[in-house]
Amino acid sequence: MLKIVVVLAIAFAIVSGERVRYDNYHVFNVKASSQEALELLQKYQGINKNFRFLSGVHSEGQEAFVLVAPGSVSEFIGKLESSKVEFTLVETNAQKEIEDEEKDLLTPKSGGYDWSDYHDLEETYSWMESLAEKYPNLIETIVGGKTYEDRQILGVKLSYKKGNKGIFLEGGMHSREWIGPAAVSYFLNEFLTSTDPAIRDLAENYDWYIFPHANPDGYAYTRAPDGDRLWRMTRSKQNNGCYGVDPNRNWDFHWREVGISEVPCDETFAGESAFSEIETKSLSEYIKSLKGKIELYISFHSFSQYVLYPYGHTKRLPDNFKDYQQIYNASVEAVGKRYGTKYTGGNIHDAIYAASGGSIDWVFGHGITKLAFAYELRPSSLKVWVGFKLPKEQIIPTSEETLDSLIAMVNEAKKLNYFD
Numbered sequence: 001m002l003k004i005v006v007v008l009a010i011a012f013a014i015v016s017g018e019r020v021r022y023d024n025y026h027v028f029n030v031k032a033s034s035q036e037a038l039e040l041l042q043k044y045q046g047i048n049k050n051f052r053f054l055s056g057v058h059s060e061g062q063e064a065f066v067l068v069a070p071g072s073v074s075e076f077i078g079k080l081e082s083s084k085v086e087f088t089l090v091e092t093n094a095q096k097e098i099e100d101e102e103k104d105l106l107t108p109k110s111g112g113y114d115w116s117d118y119h120d121l122e123e124t125y126s127w128m129e130s131l132a133e134k135y136p137n138l139i140e141t142i143v144g145g146k147t148y149e150d151r152q153i154l155g156v157k158l159s160y161k162k163g164n165k166g167i168f169l170e171g172g173m174h175s176r177e178w179i180g181p182a183a184v185s186y187f188l189n190e191f192l193t194s195t196d197p198a199i200r201d202l203a204e205n206y207d208w209y210i211f212p213h214a215n216p217d218g219y220a221y222t223r224a225p226d227g228d229r230l231w232r233m234t235r236s237k238q239n240n241g242c243y244g245v246d247p248n249r250n251w252d253f254h255w256r257e258v259g260i261s262e263v264p265c266d267e268t269f270a271g272e273s274a275f276s277e278i279e280t281k282s283l284s285e286y287i288k289s290l291k292g293k294i295e296l297y298i299s300f301h302s303f304s305q306y307v308l309y310p311y312g313h314t315k316r317l318p319d320n321f322k323d324y325q326q327i328y329n330a331s332v333e334a335v336g337k338r339y340g341t342k343y344t345g346g347n348i349h350d351a352i353y354a355a356s357g358g359s360i361d362w363v364f365g366h367g368i369t370k371l372a373f374a375y376e377l378r379p380s381s382l383k384v385w386v387g388f389k390l391p392k393e394q395i396i397p398t399s400e401e402t403l404d405s406l407i408a409m410v411n412e413a414k415k416l417n418y419f420d
């Protein structure tokens with residue numbers, strides 16, 4: 001009898017699981033200050049070990065945050081010191097920093113869909129479906145792709161009239177960056193309900209293809225009872241038993257060239273092949289089908305307050321870089337109008353780091369649109385290790401200022417005849 005109980009208890013633990021915790025995990029900021037330091041850090045990337053890198057380290061000078069299990073801290077410091085890696089200890093209990101959201105997830109929610117909090121995937125999908133019922137002449141739901149765990153990549157097309165040129169909004173490629181989907185769904189709501197003339201102009205004179213969740217499995221996992229708040233990737237099982245591919249390194253454009261990892265388990269693993277992930281493959285096919293219908297593509301990530309444009313794999317600028325710069329200028333100026341929020345940015349390669357296989361490079365590189373941008377939303381500082389955990393009180397202000405910026409972006413692109 002005892003045996004049965006024990007077996008059942010174990011089975012239950014496996015089925016129900018619990019959320020990944022980071023009690024007493026130490027957070028280090030490490031810098032690949034030399035070739036030797038870079039090599040050591042690359043050796044220790046990989047999430048199933050006691051050293052959990054939150055971003056990839058691919059070139060000299062790059063920094064990353066690393067969560068280190070309590071039992072491995074002295075070992076880790078020893079390695080860093082022997083390879084002369086510059087580092088600072090940022091935090092001695094990582095769990096403390098995410099605990100408030102963990103508690104929030106367990107609290108039953110009441111009331112309708114709004115932007116006072118982050119939502120489960122299903123809540124956002126139901127909300128989108130309810131919009132299609134409420135506004136049947138304006139909104140149509142679209143299955144833009146599928147996922148490894150058999151979910152839909154659900155989006156909507158919003159169209160007030162025939163003949164509009166289209167704009168594509170993509171959120172949630174990296175699942176732990178919760179503000180992206182929240183902001184994208186906020187825009188959709190504003191397009192339907194706002195009386196602000198600038199928003200009405202945007203809403204009614206363009207067709208909008210809006211996909212808050214480009215990586216639904218990953219997002220669901222960041223909120224699941226057996227999930228991990230810090231999950232960034234897809235959830236496909238890899239040959240070595242690790243899970244996930246970085247979906248923003250998996251698009252078939254200069255795939256796997258720079259700023260990627262070739263090792264499953266690493267945070268920036270590019271996959272076994274370009275479009276190895278059903279999410280990127282199926283969504284890209286849908287996007288390709290929109291060629292001629294969309295003129296602008298925008299991807300929403302967080303964090304660090306950047307507006308970015310192609311390319312990530314090379315310093316070389318797009319042929320229309322002057323237009324990109326002009327539109328970038330307008331967008332960055334507008335984002336600060338309301339709350340003084342400061343953005344920087346530019347071409348991905350120079351503004352942040354070399355990285356290939358991202359969605360905007362693929363969209364632009366394959367000529368689907370002549371303009372493709374990415375936002376890295378609040379907060380600003382790269383020194384905040386848990387920056388993708390933006391307090392829910394900031395969802396609305398962040399979304400408002402980003403919509404100001406989006407309006408400026410579209411209007412500047414219009415001036416430059418991109419919608420003719």
Ligand SMILES: *[C@@H]1O[C@H](CO)[C@@H](O)[C@H](O)[C@H]1NC(C)=O
Binds near residue numbers: 322325326329
């Ligand atoms: C963008 O703004 C910068 C700084 O204000 C300015 O130097 C540059 O000429 C602008 N570029 C374009 C293309 O408008």
Ligand SMILES: [Zn+2]
Binds near residue numbers: 173174177301302
């Ligand atoms: Zn991201």
